[in-house]
Amino acid sequence: MRKANDAWNRALTIRGCLVLASFLTATHPVHAQDPGAGKVVFDDWCRPCHDVGPRKHPGTAALEVLYKGEKPAALEHRLDLTPELVSFYVRNGVSIMPFFRKTEIDDRELADLGAYLSPENLRKVAQ
């Protein structure tokens, strides 16, 4: 099972890179990402599933089972989430997590969310 998951995650990462490439070549104007605005996106869209504590938070509960303590289950405790990975999962979904439309989380908000969940920002928040 672990091997299967690893292979799956690798496949997703490779696909993620392709998606990232398309993000980078997109024509959106350069935007200074705002981690504060990203926290609002997290609160509105991610927190109900990914808040700290597995009880009542299906995303955190699922990641706890997946990582078995190797990584923190709560996204805000992770220090390895790149904006690209966050974008990939928001736009592609995984398991029971659906993907999100641009009328829900637009590209600017997605970039802000990536900035909020970035290790640099979460370290700063932790201090």
Place this chain on the structure above:
Amino acid sequence: MRTPPGLTEQDFTRAVAEFQQAVGDEWVYIEDADLDLYRDAYSPLWGEEDEKIASAAIAPQSAEEVQAIMRIANAYKIPVYPVSTGRNLGYGGSAPVLSGSVVLDLKRMNRILEVNEANAYALVEPGVSYFELYKYIQERGLKLWIDCPDPGWGSVIGNALDHGCGYTTNPYRDHFEAHCGMEVVLANGDIVRTGMGALPNSQTWQQYRWGFGPWVDGLFGQSNFGVVTKMGIWLMPEPEAFRSGSVQVMKYDDIHQLVEITARMMNSGILNCGTGLQSPMSFALGQNPEMNERYLRANADDIVALDEFAAANDTPFWTSQFKFYGPPAIIDASWEYVKTQFAHVTDVRFVDQEYYRFPMTQEIIDNSQDENHLGIPSLSVFSLGARSNFNPTGSNGHLGFSPVIPMTGAAVLESQKVMGQVLRDMGASTVFNVFPQSYHQRTFTILLGFSVSRDVAENRKNREIFRELVRVAAEHGWGEYRTHTAFMDDCAAAYSFNDNALRRLHETLKDAIDPNGIISAGRYGIWPRHLREGRDRNA
């Protein structure tokens, strides 16, 4: 470029330009990457040729923009498919019924136009989710509760129109019943207000639902006759307290009294909310093949053996949950009264469960069993089907088979046998172990969940089982209250009294109100004239 059925690329290109003119270029999506976000993430048709996909999506911000879009769509005969928040996962999400439709994404229409504390109602647009309405009320410290369905990101309007339901009290828990007054854009771009809303400067649009003359609101639920752009919803004044308890009866045949008394309590208003029947014995039965066979067969000898088995396990055969909302003195008295009604049942047990005073602290909310019962939206329902220790690979979603059955013990037992037999005959990988909930007054609803997979063969198999369940349930007089878009034709076809007279009436209305058949073709089994020939192709 994807194009809607029946349209040339040239015409569609012209129409898209007009849509862009109406709402702004930014809010018309035609690129595949953007349109893929409108796929139904929980589609049981995922990756198959029949999967329903959009040819474009348009996101208006106002009723006026919706009117403009409808006029353009009507002129070009473009099929459009309105979604409110598009989060109706398990029922089709943001994907159309007719592939190639243009999705009308109403998420940007997310204004909360009024929340009235004195008369306890809200007036909202379709993009407003339960989370957003809850937040609005909390931020202003209003003493009002919402009644939410399981996933809090659903639309207040969309859920009511789809006949969704929640967990607090009557009339709020039946969301269509709790709505009051609509604004609807029709296929020709005309705009209508129903009930008292038809009275210019009406002072009671959200308080008195019937207006004057025929009440047409019902036509816009589970249908495709218009685009609802505003709706009133009644809200519950914050109660002083909540308590819950369960009534537990020991023997197999006690189910009849348990359900009969529960129904009487509900219909007389002592129990003012839904109840769920459970069998604490189901786990022990699942572990014991011999006893499970006896449960499925349930002749007189089997029932004696089952009762002995339950007694040996010191486990009640059936339980029913009672919940009460209101002033402490009243809810305490209600619970005590319920106990007196069951006192004659041999060995009956009463178990006190939760008791809360409002408002609650966050800590109490966090430790409550299920915040949805306390008017607090969440997404905790998604733990069903998520990766867990019991289900280490997780699933890709779920959908539910949900027939309405009578609120009697006999109907519960019969439905258990009938549905269980279908699952066994079809070689389903799961055993039937769900018990009914009274999501609506006077009836039970069975909610049998199916996992959705990215495996085509598994989805095909589940679709076959689902369709057989619909067919067999209909033979017994049980019909679905709601369904995923993939099964709307099947479920609608079961409502066939007098050579499908109701469907013919729906079609007559459809032809009159939307003669070009542009709105949500196929939704709830209602097809426009030019597509009727193929309507049974899925059923």
